[in-house]
Amino acid sequence: MWWLKRGCFLNEAGCFRVKLERFAQVCSGSWKAGLGDAYVPHVVDNEEVDCYNYFAPEIKSKEVFSLILPPPNITGTLHLGHALTTTIQDVIVRWKRMEGVECVWVPGIDHAGIATQVVVEKQLWKEKRQSRHDVGREAFEERVWKWKDEKGRVIENQLRRLGASLDWNRKVFTMDPTQSREVTKAFIELFDSGLIYRADHLVNWSCSLQSAISDIEVDHVEVDGPTPIPVPNYDRPIEFGTLTYFAYKLHNSEEEIVVATTRPETMLGDVAVAVNPRDDRYARYIGRYLWHPFRAETIPVIGDDSVEPDFGTGAVKITPAHDPSDFAVAKRHSLPILQVIDEKGNIAPDHGIFSGLPRFAGRDAVVASLQAAHLMREKRGHRMVVPVCSRSKDVVEHLVRPQWFLKCAEMARQAVEDVREGRLRLEPGRFERVWFDWLENVRDWCISRQLWWGHRIPVYSCRPRASAAPPVWIAADSPSAALRKAAARLSAPDIEVTQDADVLDTWFSSALLPFSAWSPQQVPRNCEFSSPAGGCYPLDVMVTGHDILFFWVARMAMLGRRLTGRLPFHQVLLHGIVCDAQGRKMSKSLGNVVTPEDVIDGSTLEDLEASSRASHSSGILSPEELTRAIAGQKRMFPSGIPACGADALRFTLCSHNIKSHFINFDVQECHTNRLFCNKIWQAVKYTNGVVGEVTQETPEWESLGPMDRWVLSRLTHMVQKTRSGMESYDFHVATAAIKDFMYYEFCDVYLETTKRAFKLSDRERAAGHGWTLTTCLDTALRAVAPFMPRLAQHLHARLTRPEGARRVDYPKLDKEDREWRDFSLEADVAEVLELVVAVRRLKKVFGVVAKHSPEVFVVDPAGFYCRFKDTIEDLSALHALTVTPDPARLPFKDTVKDRLASGTLIHLVVPADLRRSLELDLPKLEAKKAKLIKEMEKMNRMVSGDNYKVKATAEAQRTHSKKIATLEEKLARINYIQSISNQ
CATH class of the missing domain: 3.90.740.10 (Valyl/Leucyl/Isoleucyl-tRNA synthetase, editing domain)
Structure with a gap:
């Protein structure tokens, strides 16, 4: 079995070295074992750790798994959409590294021609009341480069804080010299092939930008x-x-x-x-x-x-x-x-x-x-x-202007064929029809923009001096090269050469990134990209939002195939658009924008309002939009946003089905996952405090107790579900499996059943518990590592284990491992847990607590519950449990009973004073029940209204949901008391 292969953690005597004083210290919280009392995101986030190589075993494959991060625009800071894309790619990369695959993940930022020029012009006007024409092209470009340096550092810091394990030594900027050379080379090749032409044509024109824009803009x-x-x-x-x-x-x-x-x-x-x-x-x-x-x-x-x-x-x-x-x-x-x-x-x-x-x-x-x-x-x-x-x-105005166009018909036909024949796979598949509809009706792409910020189009107007003849357009990488080409073509001694003033559409350079990121100017076209890309082209997968399927993905496919002879990738994973908890697109004017920093560090309501006011000051929000934004923030975040940390943010994003069209992000859900982090933290802290020193010896499987074998069976199930989710990119399946196991099965159930053996110094049972605890945590931390890298590394590095027993690969099951899945035992424990729930319910209804020394009698003719007696006592917090096959031996005096679906009878001893109190309340219960039913009907009418989801704030909806749940619980309790009293 996979959890036994690296040996066991027992000492020379065959058991754990259990120290009662240490257990007492752990229970009291005074012993920390290298861990704080609770999980604090800032402590983990700010720790200097090697997030790249800790969970990275020896490379097992000669192949390289390559991908690039969709380059964020330098227009500002990252939003939750960027965080989602980055997290998805980072999860894939970390998982692949743990599988022993060498990964290359290239970061970058995009110059974003139109968007960047707009924000810098606004800044220039606000600061100096000047336009770009007032300062001139050269000075304006210097100002934009300065903006780029400032925003580039901010974006890189944001990506690092998210825990993105990017290859920072490979980072690119779409206007770096190497990128510019590749853009020029691509343009010249397309121009000389007759695919780029100049024409007077009606274009979409933005008067405020004074530039043409494409149809999809x-x-x-x-x-x-x-x-x-x-x-x-x-x-x-x-x-x-x-x-x-x-x-x-x-x-x-x-x-x-x-x-x-x-x-x-x-x-x-x-x-x-x-x-x-x-x-x-x-x-x-x-x-x-x-x-x-x-x-x-x-x-x-x-x-x-x-x-x-x-x-x-x-x-x-x-x-x-x-x-x-x-x-x-x-x-x-x-x-x-x-x-x-x-x-x-x-x-x-x-x-x-x-x-x-x-x-x-x-x-x-x-x-x-x-x-x-x-x-x-x-x-x-x-x-x-x-x-x-x-x-x-x-x-937008439609104006007739001379523009540069790229013929797309043939490239689009090839891209359609690649998808139809399976060479390019879109995930989810529903986007194939959208792909076909757009590409089969594609128009030529207007690639020129009347801007100052961007790649200057490498085309030159050439004609003999003092000639009235129309100019000849030459594509070249320099004026001298253009002059040589023009001289050969025009056969004239004195030729005037002038470069076109326009720049290229930003998406043109971005579409080249799958191969330009590897500096392929040294690589012949249509080669195998053996150097210097080192096998990195084509990419293994392209991950991005479906909203730029045509802006970017289709153009990468078309140009990659045309310029290299190969598709730039064979699989595209398209994720949804991040919306707020109510399903509305995030907008500054609605006040529902949440940034990654708001979630990681937390944000007060005052901070959120200050951000909106800053947007108003910079001209992004009008006075009316500012008022609406501030009101929206007060409704949605009356207490601000709690600090959750990067790992909780990442886990929350991946807990949604990323392939959905929209992803509704709720900060409350993120805070819940921060508490899940704390649950894991406390489990490791407890385990470190009780297992003591360990050795390489292994216990006999039969020597493990039933709850040890049950939790290991459930661990096997978690590994199966997690691997399935990772391989299909259904990360919500993987995260759900991890959370179900760690939160409920391991922490809430199994861990509670181990305390008796450690407390009583039952060495044989403690040995099995200690080995099982460490095995489960070792495996679970490796499973959660791609999603919560910092927490997983912090805890895994501190988890008590023998020397040489550290594993860093992603958990998997071999053929022999699957045999340890025990469905029969899982069914037995499920029945035991049903009994535990019933006992807890009885105790709650009648107010029986620890000071009453709770005692329960169970009628069990088959003796099934006898072997789980300690488990039931531990999980039900009982002073005594009696399992008897004979109902006649039950002490009917001072007990209340319940019956499970299986027919098992449970009797709880209830002190006389508690029974009298309940009997006095019985006449009042019917009136109280009628009142609760009336209130429940009123709440249900309100939340089922046609406009409720639209008009009610997220906070109000959560409040109403909690109130309905409370009413349902009260009604259930009354019904339960009445049913018991009538028995």
């Missing part, structure tokens, strides 16, 4: 009717959710065509009105012209099958410069493209009195002018979707 906000939405740089919210109807007059006619639009300001750029050719209302107007009232020119009426006759008026204004559908119509009909809104969000020049107005002020001016010209018809509420930039929260 746009949030689609649905509104139903007139709805005010805050827009950056506007003093008041802007109303969306309305249709404005106005008329175009036919040229030289009083006839008119009425159109409807959600953006009346864009009518300044209308170049046509489209109708469906089969629409009898308008077919006769096709080919005629309308008069544009503000440009004083005509625009045509065109027929196009894309127009829906039932929408609006059935006539659609065409503004190709600001609408994707209109852009496509303009291409089909060769219509001109007139820009209305510029990059800053103002009305563009050449629009008369409207030029220079902010776009939404321009809207009001256009509507007013239409009214003055008697062209306004009406305004109606309208359900619509407002595109909002996920980074800046600005309303």
